[in-house]
Amino acid sequence: MIIKQLSVFLENKAGRLTEVTEALAFAGINISAFSVADTADYGILRLIVNKPEETEKILKDKGFSVHITNVIGLIVPHEPGGLHRALKILSNEGIDVEYMYAFALSNNATVIIRTEAVEKAISVLEQHKMELIKASDIYEI
Amino acid sequence: MIWNEFIECMDRERLVKLQSERLAVMIHRLYFNVPFYRRLFQERGIEPGDIKSVEQLKDLPFTTKQDLRDNYPFGLFAVPKSEVIRVHASSGTTGKPTVVGYTRRDIDLWSEVIARTLTAAGGGNTDVLHIAYGYGLFTGGLGIHYGAEKIGATVIPISGGNTQRQLQLMQDFGSTILACTPSYALYLAEAMSEAGMTADSFKLKVGVFGAEPWTEEMRREIENKLKIKAIDIYGLSEVIGPGVASECMQQNGLHVFEDHFIPEIIDPQTLEVLPEGQTGELVFTCITKEALPLLRYRTRDLTTLTTEKCACGRTIVRMQKCLGRSDDMLIIRGVNVFPSQIETILLEMRETKPYYLLIVDRVNNLDVLEVWVEVEGEFFSDEIKKLEGLKKKIQHNIESALGISANVKLVEPKTIERSEGKSKRVIDKRKLR
Numbered sequence: 001m002i003i004k005q006l007s008v009f010l011e012n013k014a015g016r017l018t019e020v021t022e023a024l025a026f027a028g029i030n031i032s033a034f035s036v037a038d039t040a041d042y043g044i045l046r047l048i049v050n051k052p053e054e055t056e057k058i059l060k061d062k063g064f065s066v067h068i069t070n071v072i073g074l075i076v077p078h079e080p081g082g083l084h085r086a087l088k089i090l091s092n093e094g095i096d097v098e099y100m101y102a103f104a105l106s107n108n109a110t111v112i113i114r115t116e117a118v119e120k121a122i123s124v125l126e127q128h129k130m131e132l133i134k135a136s137d138i139y140e141i
Numbered sequence: 142m143i144w145n146e147f148i149e150c151m152d153r154e155r156l157v158k159l160q161s162e163r164l165a166v167m168i169h170r171l172y173f174n175v176p177f178y179r180r181l182f183q184e185r186g187i188e189p190g191d192i193k194s195v196e197q198l199k200d201l202p203f204t205t206k207q208d209l210r211d212n213y214p215f216g217l218f219a220v221p222k223s224e225v226i227r228v229h230a231s232s233g234t235t236g237k238p239t240v241v242g243y244t245r246r247d248i249d250l251w252s253e254v255i256a257r258t259l260t261a262a263g264g265g266n267t268d269v270l271h272i273a274y275g276y277g278l279f280t281g282g283l284g285i286h287y288g289a290e291k292i293g294a295t296v297i298p299i300s301g302g303n304t305q306r307q308l309q310l311m312q313d314f315g316s317t318i319l320a321c322t323p324s325y326a327l328y329l330a331e332a333m334s335e336a337g338m339t340a341d342s343f344k345l346k347v348g349v350f351g352a353e354p355w356t357e358e359m360r361r362e363i364e365n366k367l368k369i370k371a372i373d374i375y376g377l378s379e380v381i382g383p384g385v386a387s388e389c390m391q392q393n394g395l396h397v398f399e400d401h402f403i404p405e406i407i408d409p410q411t412l413e414v415l416p417e418g419q420t421g422e423l424v425f426t427c428i429t430k431e432a433l434p435l436l437r438y439r440t441r442d443l444t445t446l447t448t449e450k451c452a453c454g455r456t457i458v459r460m461q462k463c464l465g466r467s468d469d470m471l472i473i474r475g476v477n478v479f480p481s482q483i484e485t486i487l488l489e490m491r492e493t494k495p496y497y498l499l500i501v502d503r504v505n506n507l508d509v510l511e512v513w514v515e516v517e518g519e520f521f522s523d524e525i526k527k528l529e530g531l532k533k534k535i536q537h538n539i540e541s542a543l544g545i546s547a548n549v550k551l552v553e554p555k556t557i558e559r560s561e562g563k564s565k566r567v568i569d570k571r572k573l574r
Binding site: 009039042044046067 | 522556
Protein backbone atom coordinates (compact mmCIF):
# COMPACT_ATOMS: atom_id res chain seq x y z
CA MET A 1 0.00 0.00 0.00
CA ILE A 2 3.04 2.25 0.26
CA ILE A 3 3.39 4.47 -2.76
CA LYS A 4 6.78 5.83 -3.76
CA GLN A 5 6.56 9.54 -4.44
CA LEU A 6 9.39 11.54 -5.99
CA SER A 7 10.23 14.92 -4.50
CA VAL A 8 12.31 17.29 -6.59
CA PHE A 9 13.94 20.48 -5.32
CA LEU A 10 13.45 23.34 -7.77
CA GLU A 11 14.75 26.85 -7.63
CA ASN A 12 12.25 29.47 -8.75
CA LYS A 13 13.83 29.99 -12.14
CA ALA A 14 12.04 30.29 -15.46
CA GLY A 15 11.98 27.02 -17.36
CA ARG A 16 13.13 24.79 -14.51
CA LEU A 17 9.84 22.90 -14.26
CA THR A 18 9.80 22.35 -18.01
CA GLU A 19 13.21 20.69 -17.78
CA VAL A 20 11.70 18.07 -15.46
CA THR A 21 8.63 17.47 -17.61
CA GLU A 22 10.76 17.35 -20.75
CA ALA A 23 13.11 14.74 -19.26
CA LEU A 24 10.15 12.59 -18.22
CA ALA A 25 8.39 12.95 -21.56
CA PHE A 26 11.59 12.01 -23.37
CA ALA A 27 12.02 8.89 -21.22
CA GLY A 28 8.39 7.88 -21.65
CA ILE A 29 7.51 8.32 -17.98
CA ASN A 30 3.85 8.87 -17.19
CA ILE A 31 2.85 11.19 -14.37
CA SER A 32 -0.13 9.91 -12.40
CA ALA A 33 -0.36 12.77 -9.92
CA PHE A 34 1.65 15.77 -8.79
CA SER A 35 1.67 18.87 -6.65
CA VAL A 36 4.01 21.78 -6.15
CA ALA A 37 4.80 23.32 -2.78
CA ASP A 38 6.38 26.71 -3.13
CA THR A 39 8.23 29.32 -1.10
CA ALA A 40 9.68 32.67 -2.14
CA ASP A 41 12.79 31.28 -3.76
CA TYR A 42 12.32 27.56 -4.25
CA GLY A 43 9.67 24.91 -4.57
CA ILE A 44 9.29 21.17 -4.16
CA LEU A 45 7.69 19.24 -6.95
CA ARG A 46 6.05 16.03 -5.77
CA LEU A 47 5.32 13.41 -8.38
CA ILE A 48 3.73 10.00 -8.61
CA VAL A 49 5.01 8.24 -11.73
CA ASN A 50 4.87 4.78 -13.23
CA LYS A 51 8.57 3.99 -12.70
CA PRO A 52 9.77 5.80 -9.56
CA GLU A 53 13.30 4.34 -9.29
CA GLU A 54 14.04 4.83 -12.97
CA THR A 55 12.70 8.39 -12.84
CA GLU A 56 14.82 9.13 -9.77
CA LYS A 57 17.92 8.10 -11.69
CA ILE A 58 16.96 10.10 -14.79
CA LEU A 59 16.48 13.26 -12.75
CA LYS A 60 19.61 12.74 -10.64
CA ASP A 61 21.64 12.36 -13.80
CA LYS A 62 20.19 15.68 -14.94
CA GLY A 63 21.58 17.22 -11.74
CA PHE A 64 18.37 17.58 -9.73
CA SER A 65 18.11 16.91 -6.01
CA VAL A 66 15.63 14.06 -5.88
CA HIS A 67 14.33 12.13 -2.96
CA ILE A 68 11.89 9.20 -2.73
CA THR A 69 9.22 9.63 -0.06
CA ASN A 70 6.72 7.02 1.04
CA VAL A 71 3.10 8.19 0.89
CA ILE A 72 -0.40 6.69 1.05
CA GLY A 73 -3.13 6.96 -1.60
CA LEU A 74 -6.58 7.08 -0.06
CA ILE A 75 -9.66 6.58 -2.19
CA VAL A 76 -12.44 8.92 -1.09
CA PRO A 77 -15.96 8.57 -2.43
CA HIS A 78 -17.54 11.69 -3.92
CA GLU A 79 -19.90 12.43 -1.02
CA PRO A 80 -19.95 14.93 1.84
CA GLY A 81 -17.87 13.88 4.82
CA GLY A 82 -15.83 11.37 2.85
CA LEU A 83 -12.46 13.01 3.53
CA HIS A 84 -13.44 14.01 7.03
CA ARG A 85 -13.97 10.40 8.14
CA ALA A 86 -10.51 9.37 7.02
CA LEU A 87 -8.73 12.32 8.60
CA LYS A 88 -10.64 11.84 11.84
CA ILE A 89 -9.31 8.28 12.05
CA LEU A 90 -5.75 9.51 11.66
CA SER A 91 -6.14 12.32 14.15
CA ASN A 92 -7.72 10.02 16.72
CA GLU A 93 -4.61 7.86 16.45
CA GLY A 94 -2.35 10.86 16.87
CA ILE A 95 -0.95 10.59 13.33
CA ASP A 96 0.21 13.92 11.93
CA VAL A 97 -0.38 14.66 8.28
CA GLU A 98 2.59 16.58 6.83
CA TYR A 99 0.84 17.45 3.59
CA MET A 100 -1.68 16.09 1.14
CA TYR A 101 -3.03 16.65 -2.32
CA ALA A 102 -5.87 15.20 -4.32
CA PHE A 103 -6.69 14.18 -7.85
CA ALA A 104 -9.87 12.82 -9.43
CA LEU A 105 -10.00 9.19 -10.51
CA SER A 106 -13.12 7.93 -12.31
CA ASN A 107 -16.00 8.35 -9.81
CA ASN A 108 -13.85 8.79 -6.77
CA ALA A 109 -11.19 11.20 -5.62
CA THR A 110 -7.75 10.00 -4.55
CA VAL A 111 -5.93 11.82 -1.81
CA ILE A 112 -2.17 11.43 -1.46
CA ILE A 113 -1.21 11.72 2.19
CA ARG A 114 2.29 12.16 3.60
CA THR A 115 2.92 11.31 7.22
CA GLU A 116 5.97 10.21 9.17
CA ALA A 117 4.00 7.16 10.40
CA VAL A 118 3.15 5.62 7.05
CA GLU A 119 2.85 2.00 8.25
CA LYS A 120 0.68 2.90 11.21
CA ALA A 121 -1.57 5.11 9.09
CA ILE A 122 -2.10 2.28 6.61
CA SER A 123 -3.04 -0.20 9.31
CA VAL A 124 -5.51 2.08 11.10
CA LEU A 125 -7.16 3.17 7.87
CA GLU A 126 -7.53 -0.44 6.80
CA GLN A 127 -8.95 -1.41 10.19
CA HIS A 128 -11.63 1.23 9.63
CA LYS A 129 -12.37 -0.19 6.19
CA MET A 130 -11.05 2.80 4.35
CA GLU A 131 -10.06 2.07 0.77
CA LEU A 132 -6.42 2.62 -0.13
CA ILE A 133 -5.05 2.56 -3.62
CA LYS A 134 -2.36 -0.02 -4.38
CA ALA A 135 0.98 1.24 -5.59
CA SER A 136 0.76 -0.92 -8.69
CA ASP A 137 -2.65 0.57 -9.52
CA ILE A 138 -1.63 4.19 -9.21
CA TYR A 139 1.59 3.71 -11.20
CA GLU A 140 -0.46 2.30 -14.08
CA ILE A 141 -2.99 5.12 -14.36
CA MET B 142 61.51 11.51 6.11
CA ILE B 143 63.54 14.71 5.82
CA TRP B 144 65.03 15.72 2.46
CA ASN B 145 67.70 18.10 3.72
CA GLU B 146 68.29 17.24 7.34
CA PHE B 147 71.37 19.47 7.55
CA ILE B 148 69.28 22.59 6.90
CA GLU B 149 65.81 21.58 8.07
CA CYS B 150 67.06 20.46 11.50
CA MET B 151 69.83 23.06 11.89
CA ASP B 152 70.54 24.61 15.24
CA ARG B 153 68.71 27.98 15.25
CA GLU B 154 71.74 30.04 16.16
CA ARG B 155 73.64 28.65 13.21
CA LEU B 156 70.65 29.13 10.93
CA VAL B 157 70.31 32.80 11.87
CA LYS B 158 74.01 33.26 11.12
CA LEU B 159 73.52 31.67 7.69
CA GLN B 160 70.51 33.93 7.03
CA SER B 161 72.49 37.03 8.03
CA GLU B 162 75.35 36.18 5.68
CA ARG B 163 72.99 35.55 2.80
CA LEU B 164 70.98 38.71 3.52
CA ALA B 165 74.10 40.88 3.48
CA VAL B 166 75.06 39.54 0.04
CA MET B 167 71.49 40.00 -1.21
CA ILE B 168 71.39 43.66 -0.13
CA HIS B 169 74.50 44.31 -2.21
CA ARG B 170 72.92 42.69 -5.24
CA LEU B 171 69.69 44.66 -4.81
CA TYR B 172 71.61 47.91 -4.43
CA PHE B 173 73.76 47.44 -7.49
CA ASN B 174 71.36 45.57 -9.81
CA VAL B 175 67.84 46.90 -9.15
CA PRO B 176 67.34 50.67 -9.57
CA PHE B 177 64.03 50.49 -7.69
CA TYR B 178 65.75 49.19 -4.53
CA ARG B 179 68.78 51.44 -4.89
CA ARG B 180 66.49 54.45 -4.83
CA LEU B 181 64.65 53.14 -1.73
CA PHE B 182 67.97 52.54 0.06
CA GLN B 183 69.33 55.96 -0.90
CA GLU B 184 66.16 57.71 0.30
CA ARG B 185 66.70 56.07 3.68
CA GLY B 186 70.45 56.63 3.73
CA ILE B 187 71.19 52.90 3.75
CA GLU B 188 74.56 51.86 2.35
CA PRO B 189 74.87 48.24 1.17
CA GLY B 190 77.56 47.48 3.75
CA ASP B 191 75.33 48.65 6.62
CA ILE B 192 73.19 45.52 6.68
CA LYS B 193 74.98 42.65 8.40
CA SER B 194 72.30 40.78 10.30
CA VAL B 195 68.67 39.63 10.09
CA GLU B 196 68.08 41.79 13.17
CA GLN B 197 68.29 44.80 10.85
CA LEU B 198 65.62 43.50 8.50
CA LYS B 199 62.98 45.49 10.41
CA ASP B 200 64.59 48.76 9.28
CA LEU B 201 64.39 47.93 5.58
CA PRO B 202 61.61 48.99 3.19
CA PHE B 203 58.73 46.75 2.11
CA THR B 204 57.82 45.57 -1.39
CA THR B 205 54.17 45.30 -2.42
CA LYS B 206 52.23 43.82 -5.31
CA GLN B 207 51.76 47.37 -6.57
CA ASP B 208 55.56 47.75 -6.86
CA LEU B 209 55.61 44.69 -9.12
CA ARG B 210 52.83 46.18 -11.25
CA ASP B 211 54.55 49.57 -11.44
CA ASN B 212 57.65 47.83 -12.73
CA TYR B 213 55.79 45.55 -15.13
CA PRO B 214 56.98 43.31 -16.65
CA PHE B 215 60.69 42.85 -15.81
CA GLY B 216 61.64 46.05 -13.92
CA LEU B 217 62.51 44.36 -10.62
CA PHE B 218 64.67 41.61 -12.12
CA ALA B 219 68.16 41.60 -10.62
CA VAL B 220 69.93 39.78 -13.47
CA PRO B 221 70.37 40.46 -17.19
CA LYS B 222 67.76 38.87 -19.46
CA SER B 223 70.35 36.40 -20.71
CA GLU B 224 70.34 34.79 -17.24
CA VAL B 225 66.56 34.37 -17.07
CA ILE B 226 65.47 30.95 -18.29
CA ARG B 227 61.81 30.96 -17.26
CA VAL B 228 58.96 33.40 -16.65
CA HIS B 229 55.69 32.74 -14.84
CA ALA B 230 52.82 35.15 -14.31
CA SER B 231 49.73 35.44 -12.14
CA SER B 232 46.31 35.50 -13.73
CA GLY B 233 46.03 39.24 -13.20
CA THR B 234 42.31 39.30 -12.45
CA THR B 235 42.67 42.68 -10.79
CA GLY B 236 44.93 44.54 -13.17
CA LYS B 237 48.13 43.65 -14.94
CA PRO B 238 49.52 40.18 -14.29
CA THR B 239 52.34 39.83 -11.78
CA VAL B 240 55.40 38.60 -13.67
CA VAL B 241 58.14 36.56 -12.02
CA GLY B 242 61.41 35.21 -13.44
CA TYR B 243 63.89 32.43 -12.69
CA THR B 244 67.55 31.79 -13.46
CA ARG B 245 68.86 28.25 -13.82
CA ARG B 246 69.94 28.32 -10.18
CA ASP B 247 66.49 29.59 -9.14
CA ILE B 248 64.89 26.58 -10.85
CA ASP B 249 67.34 24.31 -8.97
CA LEU B 250 66.47 26.04 -5.73
CA TRP B 251 62.77 25.65 -6.50
CA SER B 252 63.24 21.91 -7.12
CA GLU B 253 65.08 21.68 -3.79
CA VAL B 254 62.28 23.26 -1.75
CA ILE B 255 59.63 21.16 -3.53
CA ALA B 256 61.73 18.05 -2.85
CA ARG B 257 61.63 19.02 0.84
CA THR B 258 57.86 19.61 0.59
CA LEU B 259 57.11 16.26 -1.01
CA THR B 260 59.44 14.39 1.32
CA ALA B 261 57.75 16.03 4.32
CA ALA B 262 54.44 14.72 2.93
CA GLY B 263 55.84 11.19 2.91
CA GLY B 264 56.78 11.13 -0.78
CA GLY B 265 59.71 9.23 -2.25
CA ASN B 266 61.02 7.53 -5.38
CA THR B 267 58.42 4.76 -5.25
CA ASP B 268 55.52 7.20 -5.44
CA VAL B 269 53.37 8.02 -8.44
CA LEU B 270 52.63 11.73 -8.33
CA HIS B 271 49.50 12.97 -10.05
CA ILE B 272 49.99 16.70 -10.68
CA ALA B 273 46.59 18.27 -11.37
CA TYR B 274 47.77 21.81 -10.72
CA GLY B 275 47.59 23.82 -13.93
CA TYR B 276 50.73 23.77 -16.07
CA GLY B 277 51.57 26.98 -17.87
CA LEU B 278 52.07 30.49 -16.57
CA PHE B 279 50.64 29.46 -13.18
CA THR B 280 53.51 28.32 -10.92
CA GLY B 281 51.59 25.32 -9.48
CA GLY B 282 52.12 22.66 -12.13
CA LEU B 283 55.69 23.22 -13.26
CA GLY B 284 56.76 24.19 -9.74
CA ILE B 285 55.76 20.84 -8.25
CA HIS B 286 56.94 19.02 -11.36
CA TYR B 287 60.69 19.60 -11.06
CA GLY B 288 60.80 18.84 -7.34
CA ALA B 289 58.83 15.64 -7.91
CA GLU B 290 61.38 14.54 -10.50
CA LYS B 291 64.16 15.47 -8.10
CA ILE B 292 62.92 13.02 -5.46
CA GLY B 293 62.62 10.39 -8.20
CA ALA B 294 58.85 9.99 -8.08
CA THR B 295 56.99 8.90 -11.21
CA VAL B 296 55.43 12.12 -12.40
CA ILE B 297 52.04 12.26 -14.15
CA PRO B 298 51.92 15.83 -15.52
CA ILE B 299 48.18 15.77 -16.22
CA SER B 300 47.53 19.47 -15.41
CA GLY B 301 43.93 20.62 -14.80
CA GLY B 302 40.68 19.71 -16.52
CA ASN B 303 38.90 16.61 -17.82
CA THR B 304 37.97 15.22 -14.44
CA GLN B 305 36.74 11.83 -15.69
CA ARG B 306 40.07 11.17 -17.36
CA GLN B 307 41.92 12.34 -14.25
CA LEU B 308 40.07 9.71 -12.18
CA GLN B 309 40.58 7.00 -14.77
CA LEU B 310 44.33 7.57 -15.02
CA MET B 311 44.78 7.97 -11.30
CA GLN B 312 43.16 4.57 -10.89
CA ASP B 313 44.97 2.88 -13.81
CA PHE B 314 48.42 4.28 -12.96
CA GLY B 315 48.02 3.62 -9.23
CA SER B 316 48.81 7.23 -8.29
CA THR B 317 49.81 7.53 -4.63
CA ILE B 318 50.12 11.30 -4.25
CA LEU B 319 47.68 13.89 -5.54
CA ALA B 320 48.81 17.49 -6.02
CA CYS B 321 46.09 20.09 -6.73
CA THR B 322 44.07 22.84 -5.06
CA PRO B 323 41.97 21.69 -2.09
CA SER B 324 38.77 22.71 -3.88
CA TYR B 325 39.69 20.55 -6.87
CA ALA B 326 40.43 17.63 -4.54
CA LEU B 327 36.88 17.89 -3.24
CA TYR B 328 35.55 18.12 -6.75
CA LEU B 329 37.46 14.96 -7.68
CA ALA B 330 35.97 13.21 -4.65
CA GLU B 331 32.50 14.26 -5.70
CA ALA B 332 33.06 13.15 -9.30
CA MET B 333 34.44 9.86 -7.98
CA SER B 334 31.27 8.99 -6.12
CA GLU B 335 29.10 10.15 -9.02
CA ALA B 336 31.00 7.82 -11.32
CA GLY B 337 30.30 4.99 -8.87
CA MET B 338 34.01 4.66 -7.95
CA THR B 339 35.11 4.17 -4.35
CA ALA B 340 38.23 5.59 -2.73
CA ASP B 341 39.29 2.01 -1.96
CA SER B 342 39.84 1.30 -5.66
CA PHE B 343 42.58 4.00 -5.70
CA LYS B 344 46.09 3.78 -4.28
CA LEU B 345 46.15 7.39 -3.11
CA LYS B 346 47.72 7.86 0.32
CA VAL B 347 48.41 11.56 0.55
CA GLY B 348 47.49 14.87 -1.07
CA VAL B 349 49.58 18.04 -1.22
CA PHE B 350 47.10 20.88 -1.45
CA GLY B 351 47.69 24.60 -1.70
CA ALA B 352 47.28 27.80 -3.73
CA GLU B 353 44.20 28.88 -1.77
CA PRO B 354 43.27 29.12 1.89
CA TRP B 355 41.27 26.19 3.28
CA THR B 356 39.93 25.27 6.68
CA GLU B 357 40.55 22.34 9.04
CA GLU B 358 36.94 21.26 8.41
CA MET B 359 37.64 21.08 4.70
CA ARG B 360 40.75 19.03 5.43
CA ARG B 361 38.67 16.49 7.35
CA GLU B 362 36.13 16.37 4.52
CA ILE B 363 38.85 15.66 1.93
CA GLU B 364 40.59 13.12 4.16
CA ASN B 365 37.35 11.21 4.77
CA LYS B 366 36.20 11.22 1.19
CA LEU B 367 39.48 10.35 -0.51
CA LYS B 368 40.82 8.30 2.42
CA ILE B 369 44.15 10.12 2.32
CA LYS B 370 46.20 12.39 4.52
CA ALA B 371 45.77 15.98 3.33
CA ILE B 372 48.93 18.08 3.62
CA ASP B 373 48.81 21.86 3.38
CA ILE B 374 51.52 23.44 1.26
CA TYR B 375 52.12 27.14 0.91
CA GLY B 376 53.67 29.40 -1.64
CA LEU B 377 53.19 32.41 -3.82
CA SER B 378 54.70 33.19 -7.17
CA GLU B 379 56.29 36.45 -6.00
CA VAL B 380 58.42 34.50 -3.52
CA ILE B 381 58.98 31.43 -5.74
CA GLY B 382 55.65 29.60 -6.19
CA PRO B 383 54.76 26.44 -4.25
CA GLY B 384 57.59 25.36 -1.95
CA VAL B 385 57.81 28.31 0.42
CA ALA B 386 56.46 26.26 3.33
CA SER B 387 54.94 22.86 3.88
CA GLU B 388 53.36 20.76 6.57
CA CYS B 389 54.95 17.50 7.63
CA MET B 390 52.97 14.38 8.60
CA GLN B 391 52.33 15.97 12.02
CA GLN B 392 49.99 18.46 10.29
CA ASN B 393 50.88 20.95 12.97
CA GLY B 394 51.94 24.09 11.14
CA LEU B 395 53.90 24.60 7.92
CA HIS B 396 57.70 24.47 7.98
CA VAL B 397 59.02 27.60 6.28
CA PHE B 398 62.16 27.04 4.21
CA GLU B 399 63.74 30.01 5.88
CA ASP B 400 67.27 29.35 4.67
CA HIS B 401 65.91 30.83 1.41
CA PHE B 402 62.87 32.87 2.46
CA ILE B 403 62.94 34.75 5.75
CA PRO B 404 59.45 35.21 7.20
CA GLU B 405 58.30 38.05 9.45
CA ILE B 406 54.89 38.88 10.90
CA ILE B 407 53.89 42.52 10.89
CA ASP B 408 50.92 44.55 12.01
CA PRO B 409 49.34 45.48 8.65
CA GLN B 410 48.36 48.93 9.96
CA THR B 411 51.44 50.11 11.87
CA LEU B 412 53.86 47.93 9.79
CA GLU B 413 55.71 47.08 13.02
CA VAL B 414 57.15 43.59 13.42
CA LEU B 415 55.05 41.58 15.88
CA PRO B 416 56.51 39.24 18.51
CA GLU B 417 56.47 35.49 17.90
CA GLY B 418 53.05 33.93 18.35
CA GLN B 419 51.02 36.99 17.41
CA THR B 420 48.76 37.03 14.36
CA GLY B 421 49.56 39.44 11.59
CA GLU B 422 50.53 39.81 7.95
CA LEU B 423 53.19 37.46 6.64
CA VAL B 424 56.19 39.12 4.96
CA PHE B 425 58.98 37.34 3.07
CA THR B 426 62.52 38.30 2.11
CA CYS B 427 64.20 36.15 -0.54
CA ILE B 428 67.87 35.73 0.36
CA THR B 429 69.11 33.31 -2.29
CA LYS B 430 67.03 33.92 -5.39
CA GLU B 431 68.80 35.47 -8.35
CA ALA B 432 66.26 36.69 -10.90
CA LEU B 433 63.65 38.24 -8.64
CA PRO B 434 64.80 38.56 -5.03
CA LEU B 435 62.10 40.58 -3.27
CA LEU B 436 62.81 42.42 -0.05
CA ARG B 437 60.16 42.22 2.69
CA TYR B 438 57.38 41.30 0.30
CA ARG B 439 53.95 41.79 1.86
CA THR B 440 51.92 38.64 1.16
CA ARG B 441 48.58 39.89 2.62
CA ASP B 442 48.24 36.44 4.20
CA LEU B 443 47.44 36.38 7.88
CA THR B 444 49.10 33.85 10.18
CA THR B 445 51.43 33.35 13.16
CA LEU B 446 54.96 31.93 13.47
CA THR B 447 56.55 29.62 16.02
CA THR B 448 60.19 28.57 16.40
CA GLU B 449 59.28 25.71 18.74
CA LYS B 450 60.82 22.44 17.52
CA CYS B 451 58.33 20.18 15.72
CA ALA B 452 57.73 16.57 16.75
CA CYS B 453 59.09 15.57 13.32
CA GLY B 454 62.53 16.87 14.32
CA ARG B 455 62.64 19.94 12.08
CA THR B 456 63.83 23.11 13.75
CA ILE B 457 62.97 25.61 11.03
CA VAL B 458 60.23 28.07 11.86
CA ARG B 459 56.60 27.01 11.40
CA MET B 460 53.70 29.15 10.24
CA GLN B 461 50.16 28.32 11.21
CA LYS B 462 47.76 27.29 8.47
CA CYS B 463 46.73 30.57 6.81
CA LEU B 464 43.61 32.09 8.28
CA GLY B 465 42.92 33.91 5.07
CA ARG B 466 44.28 36.63 2.92
CA SER B 467 43.70 40.16 4.13
CA ASP B 468 42.55 40.84 0.54
CA ASP B 469 39.79 38.24 0.95
CA MET B 470 38.52 39.87 4.08
CA LEU B 471 35.11 41.39 3.62
CA ILE B 472 33.94 44.27 5.72
CA ILE B 473 30.21 43.84 6.12
CA ARG B 474 28.46 46.49 8.18
CA GLY B 475 31.80 47.20 9.81
CA VAL B 476 32.42 43.56 10.77
CA ASN B 477 35.46 41.75 9.40
CA VAL B 478 34.40 38.52 7.74
CA PHE B 479 36.61 35.87 6.14
CA PRO B 480 35.00 33.44 3.71
CA SER B 481 36.78 30.67 5.62
CA GLN B 482 34.68 31.47 8.71
CA ILE B 483 31.49 30.77 6.77
CA GLU B 484 33.07 27.59 5.39
CA THR B 485 33.79 26.42 8.93
CA ILE B 486 30.19 27.05 9.99
CA LEU B 487 28.78 25.16 7.00
CA LEU B 488 31.11 22.20 7.42
CA GLU B 489 30.40 21.94 11.13
CA MET B 490 26.79 21.29 10.20
CA ARG B 491 26.58 17.75 9.00
CA GLU B 492 23.93 18.44 6.38
CA THR B 493 25.75 20.93 4.20
CA LYS B 494 28.58 20.62 1.71
CA PRO B 495 31.55 22.91 1.32
CA TYR B 496 30.15 24.58 -1.76
CA TYR B 497 28.98 28.05 -1.01
CA LEU B 498 28.96 31.47 -2.55
CA LEU B 499 28.89 34.73 -0.67
CA ILE B 500 27.20 37.63 -2.39
CA VAL B 501 27.68 41.01 -0.79
CA ASP B 502 25.68 43.98 -1.96
CA ARG B 503 24.60 47.36 -0.71
CA VAL B 504 20.87 47.97 -0.56
CA ASN B 505 19.63 51.35 0.72
CA ASN B 506 23.14 52.12 1.99
CA LEU B 507 23.20 48.96 4.05
CA ASP B 508 25.49 46.01 3.37
CA VAL B 509 23.65 42.78 2.81
CA LEU B 510 25.17 39.32 2.80
CA GLU B 511 23.57 36.49 0.91
CA VAL B 512 24.92 32.97 1.34
CA TRP B 513 24.10 30.43 -1.34
CA VAL B 514 24.04 26.85 -0.15
CA GLU B 515 23.36 23.82 -2.30
CA VAL B 516 20.50 21.50 -1.41
CA GLU B 517 21.78 17.99 -1.87
CA GLY B 518 21.90 14.56 -0.29
CA GLU B 519 21.05 14.60 3.39
CA PHE B 520 20.14 18.26 3.25
CA PHE B 521 17.19 17.72 0.96
CA SER B 522 14.06 17.01 2.85
CA ASP B 523 10.75 16.59 1.12
CA GLU B 524 9.19 18.90 3.68
CA ILE B 525 9.37 22.66 3.45
CA LYS B 526 9.34 23.11 7.21
CA LYS B 527 12.55 21.07 7.50
CA LEU B 528 14.26 22.95 4.70
CA GLU B 529 13.20 26.24 6.25
CA GLY B 530 14.41 24.97 9.62
CA LEU B 531 17.85 24.25 8.21
CA LYS B 532 17.97 27.60 6.51
CA LYS B 533 17.21 29.27 9.84
CA LYS B 534 19.84 27.14 11.59
CA ILE B 535 22.52 28.27 9.12
CA GLN B 536 21.41 31.88 9.52
CA HIS B 537 21.48 31.51 13.28
CA ASN B 538 24.94 29.90 13.30
CA ILE B 539 26.36 32.65 11.09
CA GLU B 540 24.82 35.32 13.23
CA SER B 541 26.03 33.89 16.51
CA ALA B 542 29.57 33.29 15.19
CA LEU B 543 30.08 36.48 13.20
CA GLY B 544 27.53 38.87 14.63
CA ILE B 545 26.00 39.69 11.28
CA SER B 546 22.75 38.55 9.79
CA ALA B 547 22.87 36.73 6.50
CA ASN B 548 20.18 35.76 4.08
CA VAL B 549 20.61 32.10 3.20
CA LYS B 550 19.44 31.08 -0.22
CA LEU B 551 18.95 27.43 -1.03
CA VAL B 552 20.04 26.56 -4.55
CA GLU B 553 20.05 23.44 -6.68
CA PRO B 554 23.06 21.13 -6.77
CA LYS B 555 25.92 22.24 -9.05
CA THR B 556 24.64 25.82 -9.16
CA ILE B 557 27.87 26.95 -7.56
CA GLU B 558 30.80 26.69 -9.91
CA ARG B 559 33.19 23.79 -9.29
CA SER B 560 36.69 25.02 -9.64
CA GLU B 561 39.63 23.21 -11.14
CA GLY B 562 41.97 25.89 -9.98
CA LYS B 563 41.44 28.50 -7.30
CA SER B 564 37.79 28.68 -6.36
CA LYS B 565 35.71 31.80 -6.39
CA ARG B 566 33.64 32.08 -3.26
CA VAL B 567 32.78 35.74 -3.05
CA ILE B 568 30.98 38.13 -5.35
CA ASP B 569 31.20 41.62 -3.96
CA LYS B 570 28.71 43.65 -5.96
CA ARG B 571 29.67 46.79 -4.04
CA LYS B 572 32.94 46.83 -5.98
CA LEU B 573 31.25 46.48 -9.35
CA ARG B 574 29.45 49.79 -9.08
